[in-house]
Amino acid sequence: MGEQRFRAAQAMKWIYGDYQLDFHQFTNFSKDLRQKMADHFDTTVPELISEHVSNDGTIKWLLKMDSDNAIETVYIPEKNRGTLCVSSQVGCSLNCTFCATGAQGFNRHLSTAEIIAQVWVAAKQLNHGTKNRRITNVVMMGMGEPLANYDRVLPALNIMRDDHGFGFANKRVTVSTSGLVPQIRQLNKDADVSLAVSLHAPNDALREQLVPLNKKYNIDSLLSACREFVAGKKKARITFEYTVIGGVNDGAQQAHDLTRLLRDIPCKINLIPFNPFPGTRFQSPNAKKVDQFKEICMAAGYICTVRKTRGDDIAAACGQLAGEFMDRTRRSAMYGADTSKRPLEVR
Ligand code: SAH
Ligand code: SF4
Numbered sequence: 142m143g144e145q146r147f148r149a150a151q152a153m154k155w156i157y158g159d160y161q162l163d164f165h166q167f168t169n170f171s172k173d174l175r176q177k178m179a180d181h182f183d184t185t186v187p188e189l190i191s192e193h194v195s196n197d198g199t200i201k202w203l204l205k206m207d208s209d210n211a212i213e214t215v216y217i218p219e220k221n222r223g224t225l226c227v228s229s230q231v232g233c234s235l236n237c238t239f240c241a242t243g244a245q246g247f248n249r250h251l252s253t254a255e256i257i258a259q260v261w262v263a264a265k266q267l268n269h270g271t272k273n274r275r276i277t278n279v280v281m282m283g284m285g286e287p288l289a290n291y292d293r294v295l296p297a298l299n300i301m302r303d304d305h306g307f308g309f310a311n312k313r314v315t316v317s318t319s320g321l322v323p324q325i326r327q328l329n330k331d332a333d334v335s336l337a338v339s340l341h342a343p344n345d346a347l348r349e350q351l352v353p354l355n356k357k358y359n360i361d362s363l364l365s366a367c368r369e370f371v372a373g374k375k376k377a378r379i380t381f382e383y384t385v386i387g388g389v390n391d392g393a394q395q396a397h398d399l400t401r402l403l404r405d406i407p408c409k410i411n412l413i414p415f416n417p418f419p420g421t422r423f424q425s426p427n428a429k430k431v432d433q434f435k436e437i438c439m440a441a442g443y444i445c446t447v448r449k450t451r452g453d454d455i456a457a458a459c460g461q462l463a464g465e466f467m468d469r470t471r472r473s474a475m476y477g478a479d480t481s482k483r484p485l486e487v488r
Contacts, residue, residue, distance in 0.1 A: 152167065153306060154305055157300075187255060187259075188204070189202060189204060190203040193457070199216065200267075200457075201456075202262065213462045214283060215452060224277070227281055227283050228464070229286065230284060232246050232249075237339075239421065241418040250290040253294075260279060260301060277313060278309070278313045278314075278315070279301055279315070281294065281316045282315070283462055286321065315334065316328060316335070319352050320338060326370075329369060335380070336379050337380040337381075338367060340383055351390070364403075368405070378408050383410060383412050385434060387424035409445065412447045414426055416453055
């Protein structure tokens with residue numbers, strides 16, 4: 142609006158530092174400027190519909206985005222950190238066959254404001270109530286595929302890392318993708334954040350069944366983009382997420398194949414035991430199989446962790462987020478619960 146640059150920093154400090162959304166309370170602004178801000182900008186934050194606290198301390202918030210759409214944001218407290226799992230879309234169009242969000246279909250993208258507001262509301266809920274807990278990490282692992290909503294996600298990633306915003310260190314902001322290769326390359330140019338890649342299978346035949354997007358961008362092309370992403374970055378590693386599904390991708394041979402596949406990429410492997418949801422045809426893996434898988438990866442020299450299932454009593458675990466919305470695509474009705482029969486669209 143032709144104001145001086147430092148006003149932007151002041152405004153951000155009010156909003157993200159003091160949680161002040163009323164421009165008329167911006168006391169270091171002139172009365173005229175306060176009014177001008179109020180005339181031009183909207184600081185309405187999504188309404189909190191519900192808050193569920195799990196037995197393990199995980200908190201899930203349902204946030205109303207508009208009259209038809211609500212999304213979920215999850216806080217996962219751990220000993221030395223607190224991770225916020227942020228959504229990027231209402232639903233998801235990529236139809237991974239083992240994911241509750243995918244099974245819901247796609248409704249719409251979230252705006253930059255709706256993405257960053259999740260961090261704002263969560264931080265406010267955590268620090269301004271009785272619970273004095275902190276968010277140290279943000280992962281774009283909630284509902285939706287963040288790189289399918291690139292233009293709105295990128296500015297949100299910037300506000301998360303800006304000193305006048307939330308000030309998170311680059312490596313503490315992670316984008317998780319099911320493998321949109323061109324957008325991985327673009328992200329590498331635009332933002333120095335951490336990357337997690339949902340691989341789930343060591344070969345194309347199996348990955349295509351789990352992640353239909355693999356038909357468009359196969360494992361070879363995905364891993365090339367991953368190599369480029371870490372090239373020249375000190376200590377950078379890709380996190381490969383591998384949802385371990387009982388009897389599907391949990392075999393010893395698959396673990397060995399995975400270790401060979403990732404041999405020349407600086408990375409770590411994060412195993413996520415499959416979390417069931419209503420209507421799924423898949424099963425959780427046997428704990429012994431997960432251990433065996435992990436041992437094989439570690440014996441091959443990888444850092445390999447098993448993601449603890451958190452918040453499953455409140456349906457907040459990985460792959461269980463479904464939000465509440467009208468499925469305008471009505472895919473559940475058209476194709477039934479078997480998500481593999483649905484057509485693939487990237488929107
Ligand atoms: N769309 C992005 C980020 C959201 S999903 C992506 O796919 O990477 C976050 C992680 O949870 C992904 O690795 C996803 O594959 C995994 N996931 C999805 N459904 C799951 C389920 N039912 N059980 C365990 N993990 C699941
Ligand atoms: Fe979408 Fe990720 Fe779920 Fe696949 S796993 S359907 S990309 S949210």
